[in-house]
Amino acid sequence: MNLRIIATGGTFDKHYDPLTGTLSFRDSVLPAALQRARVTQEGAQACVFEALLALDSLDMQDTHRQQVLQSCQRAAEHHIVVVHGTDTMRETAAILGSAQLDKTIVLTGAMVPYLIDDSDAFFNLGFACAAAQLAKPGVYIAMNGQLFGWDNVKKNRELGRFEALR
Amino acid sequence: MNLRIIATGGTFDKHYDPLTGTLSFRDSVLPAALQRARVTQEGAQACVFEALLALDSLDMQDTHRQQVLQSCQRAAEHHIVVVHGTDTMRETAAILGSAQLDKTIVLTGAMVPYLIDDSDAFFNLGFACAAAQLAKPGVYIAMNGQLFGWDNVKKNRELGRFEALR
């Protein structure tokens, strides 16, 4: 499969903290999600998981985006999924896109956390895992069942979905 | 998006019947799953859903497979996901593959029903929706995070996963 999944935080990975009553980060849900997807079951052609960051994407600074870029550059794999907050997913995608790596990098996230009822997260992860294996080298955003080029997408905040610019 | 999702039943779509204590079919879970995935939200580039069959794939006869083929042939869409039981997914894929339609057809299913805890169904659906949009025309099986050509796959029943033949 030759696939790397990089966690950076975002809505996808938020947990509810019963002591504070807020959503925050703990260990990523991704290892359990990949096992549930039967992607990482023992003996199967496993994908590699990397817990890079655990940030709300509104808290992401340039230095964090450089860390994501470096992870993608360093990766032995040519097919990469980056799980990222939706609010600045486009900004990180632009940094990755400008670097013109010879890899297929798909950013995805969720409108509702994986651990909350009616979440889109698990679907999006599946969609991104396929897109990262099948799309030609480049940087993409995968949300609401669509794949967008990194320079042709915006988040429609009123409707809670991603749309092509043109 | 130009995508058609065809339900045929299978483990993916089984419901628990509290009166009999068995798993059986009711209305497909797919319309709700696609809405949860935010694929079919109002105003978005919607995909088309078709409730064709509701069968355990062990109960599928040649006549049923011909119905699936006819649905694929008749479809205006060139990108098709067929949700199917895993036990004879390969047989249906072979019928569709032999017909050599100029469409991308991806069969998927689940090892655990969508409505049961820890199900792989929603991930598989996302994976198949991406593969149907991105893979070149042909017939494929999408399971456990991998895409297989219809003539290069078998179900490993001991391990509960799909594997390439070669």
Place this chain on the structure above:
Amino acid sequence: MNLRIIATGGTFDKHYDPLTGTLSFRDSVLPAALQRARVTQEGAQACVFEALLALDSLDMQDTHRQQVLQSCQRAAEHHIVVVHGTDTMRETAAILGSAQLDKTIVLTGAMVPYLIDDSDAFFNLGFACAAAQLAKPGVYIAMNGQLFGWDNVKKNRELGRFEALR
């Protein structure tokens, strides 16, 4: 059954809002939860549901607690469950307790919202429904599988549970 369930909001009833990324209130989850519990199925000895308030219990003012008291006073039922935020559950219980109604009133809530993975809400609701039917008239708090008199309980905020004072 002769049971009334009064919703006032609290963690139990919080929904995730995908547009703001915060937890807030929409229609109460309680009607669906009671149906899932098979309490309100058609033809069964139904309980009565009352959507009174939808507040974080930290936002509850004396006037709101008086509304809860009035609902309990007015109710034809002698067995009442009040679903309430945990932070000021004790304060509302004290108001109800001081009123010395000849009814069994059980306040309950949740440490994790009903709609979030691993929530205690549904268990607590079941526990409270039994306690409201079985305990002698008085005002109680039902949390973490225990029933406390309204004047013998505190929330341990460090451990996230309710404890008896003595």
Place this chain on the structure above:
Amino acid sequence: MNLRIIATGGTFDKHYDPLTGTLSFRDSVLPAALQRARVTQEGAQACVFEALLALDSLDMQDTHRQQVLQSCQRAAEHHIVVVHGTDTMRETAAILGSAQLDKTIVLTGAMVPYLIDDSDAFFNLGFACAAAQLAKPGVYIAMNGQLFGWDNVKKNRELGRFEALR
């Protein structure tokens, strides 16, 4: 709390087996359910869990019912919840009831397994835990939000609920 929870199997505790496509028994879900209910959290007044049997209640023989009786007799606790299949819950309750132990024993179960979407199991467990602490010594069945004496209850198989005989 002084409460014992005895698992005997039943619909409540069924798991989906992805290799056979059937519902069967593995380790009981009850320890995780009790932790989720925050009943057994560290430092709390814990209840005792006993994994006695893992049977479909249609497969329960007299010898199994004697085992349940012996567990109840031997238990140091005076408040006991027995998680049991619904089909012969009444038969086991009759055996326990005839023994006239000076304990409060509440049998409960589920119409839908704990691990399946929309299950009533977790509510029923909460209801039974309260009833076992609050009802006077005797043997009861707790289902669909009601508590029935062991000799005044039947399962209505058409409607999927328990009803009083008189």
